[in-house]
Amino acid sequence: MPDEGLALDTKFRLSGLLHSNMFLCSNSSKVERGFPGTGDALTSLAEGGEKITAIHLFSVKKIQSFSPVRADEIFRMVTKISGFASSDNKVVNLSKMVMAFGSTLICRIAFGKRYDDKGSEMRRFDELLHEAQLLWVDKLTGLIDRLETAFKNFDSFYQELIDEHLDPSRAKMMDGDGDILDILIQLKEHKSCSIDFNWDNIKALLMNIFIGASDTSAVSIIWTMTALIKAPKVMKKVQAEIRDLIGKKGKVDEDDLPKLLYLKAVIKETFRLYPPAPLLVPRETMERCILEGYEIQPKTVVYINAWAIARDPEYWKNPDEFLPDKFLNHNIDIKGQDFELIPFGSGRRICPGIFMGLTNVELVVANFLYSFDWELPPDIRAQYVDTDVLPGLAMHKKNPLLLLPNKIREEDEESEKAGCIPIGGRTTAR
């Protein structure tokens, strides 16, 4: 276990910095400040933001209420992949497929909208997201003009969604409290939460959720499949675990996940080697402290390199190798308590979407592995599959992951001809 210096905001007195993306709200005149309001108001909103996300948006109960949406999106994706599996050119650009899944899922959860993945709305959303990914570079490169334009675009995008949600004749796409924007509007209108917030604050929270949620789950799924295609024995072992448990049920459900211990080990090991957000949220020291003999002044911005910590040979044997079995005998958690592995961060700024993120990744990977046998395209050897990364907030695989899905049961083809809809590798009667 790393020493106390890494105990993020406990021993090493850090506060979450009001980093740009928390308050990227839109209003271009506030670009430098980030958000309307000053000092204490900002701090209280930041703390309020943590409470709102933790209590109202991402409680376990709320996350469970999004399960049908997640299951539906996974079903659609697996069905699409089945289409590739039955075609002559089987190659699937899994990166593209999974990224589209990530943005569609978050749009449905956050706004109750399903943008068609070929439609102009989806393209607009994807472009906005791409800009958001670049925004962090602004301070380094001075791309302020571009940043201001991006703010304006975000502002109108969010405003349209707010207006739609305020329309009393709008049909809700989700049961219960509705989507995330519905919940935020209820909190604002009914003042049912201790923090007083305005529309700009709601836009800032949406922005935070977007940046936090859309890419991270998708990136983790792509890295897991990349790691597995490079480690065929591990792939077989985890597939055997899943297929033994699920049998002929047709799909993996959320309830099955707690029993899939090897799958969890595989995903932990992927998070260790390829943490989707390697530098965490920037922090600021609150008081003078000494770290490894160095004196750190108050108000120093601190970046925590979760990637380097998770590959530190002092804490990990063979740190660069993908060896998930270590987690079967090792009780290391990834929820911010064990500092040698913090893919979701730790302390007050820990990822509030941790349970949603983990469920997304586990469920998609489980269904992929259950439904298909995966191969590399001819002439590509596993050792040549690259693990290069793109610069950006999230650690994206640089080159798309191209794989061949094979249905696992021959009779699928037969049943399809006989009028059954294939669901992944299994079949259900039409």
Ligand code: HEM
């Ligand atoms: C596998 C998926 C995910 C990973 C690996 C991940 C990782 C992270 C990390 C490392 C941080 C910074 C934590 C820190 O600095 O201590 C973070 C922050 C955040 N994440 Fe996630 N995340 C994931 C999914 C999600 C999802 C699904 C949501 C929302 C639906 C979400 C919302 C957020 C938000 C709002 C923040 C900012 C918190 C703050 O500034 O206080 N994340 N995430």
